[in-house]
Amino acid sequence: MNFNSIQYFTFFLVVISIYFLLSHKYRWILLLCASYYFYMCWRVEYILLILGSTVVDYFAAIQMGKTTSASKRKIYLFLSLFINIGLLFSFKYFNFFNDSLRGVFNHYNIFYGVPAFNVMLPVGISFYTFQTLSYSIDVYKGEKEPEKHFGIFALYVAFFPQLVAGPIERSTRLLPQFLEKFSFDFVRVVDGCKRILWGLFKKVVIADRLAILVNHVYNSADDFTGIPLIIATYFFTFQIYCDFSGYSDIAIGTSQVMGFKLMENFKSPYLSSSVSEFWKRWHISLSSWFRDYLYIPLGGNRKGKWRWYYNLFIVFIVSGLWHGANWTFIIWGALHGIYLLFTIWTKNIRSKTFSLIGLKENSLALKFLSVFITFNLVAFAWIFFRANSVSDAFFICTNLFTGLNLNTSFNLGTGHVSLLLSALSILFLIFTDTTQLFSKSSIPFKSRRMMYQFVFYNMVIFGILLFGIKVGPKFIYFQF
Template sequence: MLFNSIEFLIFFPVVTILYFLLEHRYRWMLLLAASCYFYMAFRPIYILILAFTIVIDYYAGILIEESTAEKKKRYLILSIFANVGVLAVFKYYNFFAAELNTTFNTDTPLLNILLPVGLSFHTFQAMSYTFEVYRGNQKAERHFGIYSLYVMFYPQLVAGPIERPQNILHQFYVKHKFDYEQVRSGLLLMAWGMFKKVVIADRLAIFVNQVFDYPTQYPGPSLVVAAVFFSFQIFCDFSGYSDIAIGSAQVMGFTLMKNFDRPYSSKSISEFWRRWHISLSTWFRDYLYIPLGGNRVGRNRALLNLFIVFLVSGLWHGANWNYIIWGALHGFYLVFALVTQKPRTYIQSLVGMDRVPWLHNGIQVLTTFVLVTFAWIFFRADYYNTDIMWNLVKSLGKGWPSVQEFFSTQYFMENICLGQKRRTFFTAIALIVFMEMVHHFQKKNSLRLSLSYQPLWVRWSFYSIFVLAILYLGVFDNTPQFIYFQF
């Protein structure tokens, strides 16, 4: 079920109202049943995959807690094998089989199966449970229904945030009372997430899809516009989902972790990853980077660990070379930044950049955005032929006109507005600027909190105008799904 669908518009209030009407002891049943229905709305049969991993990890957690050190590791490995095995079959088998066939001219059969929606997300959430039980940071959950709800909680089931058991499991035992401020704040966050998705992301997708579906037909300026627009499209699409997920949980009294924190304001790639998809980046830090040795080992090994993490992160996103290249690029960015940190600091001091902090900060933010946007080109270029991807990158430098021609009406309409109406193009730009203005305001003040202090007529006028803006400016054709559903 999509958050931006009529079905969810009915599903959410019905489930929420029933949740507050039911006695506390029955609420977990309602949420589990609602979560099953929510997931089965995509493809019912795939709930059996969830059931399989839930049963494995539920008993693995209990056995890990009750066993000696040696047996603990065995049960942990069993849990990891089951979860990674499901991912390997449904997400990676065809990719590696196809590569074997191409490289060694073999005839490995391919599977005719669809990737279950959100498989990587709920798999990683399940794995974090057994990791934390193994480390002694979380007691094994004895209530099978509550554990099942931990994995399947519908707001964040499909695309996160990827929660830790310490944050969410205990919340299912808390009796949440109806709290007007919680409900108001949650609904506002949901509305902001919906605005980012249907008004900004889906509008930018019109331009992005047009270019990336036929990249050889466009010159460099068109590709640059599409790449920049995709940077904001994927942010609005994914952070919009996270806002709706966090907001819908908050309405019922649950607190989910923050998943985005103005990532395009970052002054370095490392800062970007502290602000982008926070639940995933911290997952890889805690369960892969640190176990590999983190930065506690030699410098070269630490740099290799960092690169491996981002290579795996790319593969986590999808079984295709474009995602692997994307992950490798970010790994290279981080390694290069660490290796060149001293000479860069010396050069900045030499030219006096530290004496003009606003300029220095601006250059850092712009440089980071350019590097991230360049990497997004590979992420978006979902082509199975790597030659096409490289030709796309080469095309960025081709077809650049003279300054006079660039600003001519015909060239601007065909290659910058991409054949769309000029009003459509500038509306997209204005929406991005508006969003960034809101982000700038929220650096110091919470917009939701600030609204709560306003008179009743001001608040409801704002709510009404905002809802009308979503309905008027939103793109509702074909109800496009969220980008991260494919992962």
């Protein structure tokens, strides 16, 4: 059940209506049943994975709460980590490592007989696994009391708006909200609906439209050089942003309608003036997860310069691997790690250069230049994220600027009107993102005059109705 389907909106309306009619006491049952039903719409049997993970983490946390023995607590934490990471490894990474090992063995002509594990990747496994892992670690560290109510804990693991693609919520934030009583608040409901509409617009009008062109070029990358590759790469940069942030907006909006506040996942990331700032604004729930549960435990920047560099790089490699079991994602992560290290190493040189050419520290020109460079670096890295293989990615990188001839006609898999609509919708996105950044509101045009809001949301609604792609691809992050 995709968020951009009639089925989802019917499901949502039914759940919301019953939710507000039900007494607070029984709402968790409704939400849990709805969440399990929502997940089973993809594949019924994979609900067992969520159930298994829920049961293990629930009991591990309860046992950790009961004992004061550090070693016993460690055993329960290890049990939780082993089961969760084991599931994730089996379903997501086993074949990748297995194939890589087979490649090495074959290279040395050694027999390698471990068969592949041919199963479909359970949707959202990386998201809910990380969510439950954070709970176990928080309980182990004593930052969170174990949740005694099994149903509420199960709901925390499977809460449908953020189950399949985040935001990855912390137990300290989300669990207490399930115990709160939310009544129907018109303003909150309207704000939630605005968020859903904007998310839907980003998905069906921008992302799905750009996907047609991007897929056309990237799925047969060898056939193109120069401008089509550049256009497709920039378009993918916006496609993935609109696809994922669109999903997050719908998830946050859906929760907001019911009264729950999920964490923000995006804050106009393409307007960042450095790669480190980009990671504070892109997929915030994941980057903060890595910061809290990997970077800091590794020692962060407290164990000397070289160890700091190492920690940063490792976090980005793992982040790449989290996205997918493929070398393209690892290179994408590594590239971001390199960007960050390069930024650190060249900090002084850059300051000197800027002052030499007369650019002041906080000047608008420098800010604009920084945003421009950061955006292009990020866009370049997306090549590895989107390419079907490492060889495709390298082909694209090496052919981005070959055969640059504006007079050459090229087929981008879509007509002029669609191309124009793509460009206009990107401009509309940049405009909205900029206004959001200045108004510091996650809901577009919330702080503007009523008339502007009316105009904006009319444009959004009719944009969806007139130009939305009816049968578009799934959300990109569902595969992770």
